[in-house]
């Protein structure tokens with residue numbers, strides 16, 4: 001039996017998502033911009049999908065833009081807001097542990113002449129609010145912070161961050177990368193004070209290649225993609241109808257009984273963590289109990305996380321050593337920012353859980369880790 005514990009990298013699409021997509025790739029294939037009945041019918045279905053998704057964020061449907069995923073949403077809002085404000089405001093702020101789609105957008109803008117501030121984090125992966133306050137400037141136009149970190153699962157205090165920004169200047173756009181929190185935490189954009197938000201389909205049992213960008217009414221930005229004026233001119237290109245409808249189906253299923261699903265993932269995470277701590281020597285838990293329900297990052301000292309990953313792979317157990325996009329590059333940037341020892345850095349493994357994981361898997365996972373660890377540690381001479 002295979003055990004999939006890499007749900008932060010991607011999730012298995014729900015069966016109903018695939019069925020929905022197939023129907024929009026076969027029977028309902030028409031262009032939603034077409035003027036005849038079949039086209040209008042699809043346009044109506046997209047409208048309903050947009051409304052249903054908006055509701056889960058406490059947003060209005062005209063504040064949702066469909067994109068190709070979290071990466072595009074992050075690029076679009078960061079570059080779009082910065083470039084729109086370029087003539088007057090040239091300063092933007094983010095943090096050190098952001099996803100590369102945020103950080104590299106910042107570095108692209110720096111090359112275009114923007115001033116960027118990249119805030120450091122404490123040992124838990126949190127920015128210092130006072131440091132943020134003193135970084136804010138008269139010419140700051142955007143702050144972008146992730147809600148949940150994809151490697152360690154720390155939850156940022158978005159409400160406090162928003163308060164700090166807005167009490168300095170209401171006009172600064174506050175963007176939140178919610179790719180790892182949407183569908184894992186219950187929140188609305190109003191209660192957290194969010195102006196713009198990115199989320200992605202494939203992290204919530206939806207399809208890859210579809211995502212969304214929430215942008216509060218009144219927030220102005222320059223579109224990255226010009227063309228036929230779809231998505232109210234903010235993201236041109238014929239709509240990814242199957243992707244949008246698949247995403248809406250995933251959202252519908254996920255948010256039905258979400259609280260129970262979150263509790264279940266938390267229970268799985270804690271049981272796995274406790275068993276690892278109780279039964280294995282030389283481990284360091286890099287995630288915190290008040291972190292997100294689905295991520296557990298653990299360092300197995302004296303080994304390379306990558307080696308353990310490949311041993312587990314032979315048992316049909318999928319884990320990762322960091323984020324999927326840096327899975328093939330050594331040394332996690334996020335864990336380095338937390339100032340972990342070299343040993344802890346090298347031995348880090350991320351277990352990421354979904355509602356589809358079965359509690360019965362835990363014993364097998366821990367048993368396999370114990371067996372492999374003792375072999376690897378014997379070879380590496382770890383005492």
Ligand SMILES: Cc1ncc(COP(=O)(O)O)c(C=O)c1O
Nearest residue numbers: 069070071099150177179180200
């Ligand atoms: C925090 C975070 N932001 C953005 C992304 C990028 O999303 P996508 O894969 O949809 O482009 C990811 C995906 O790993 C992520 O974890």
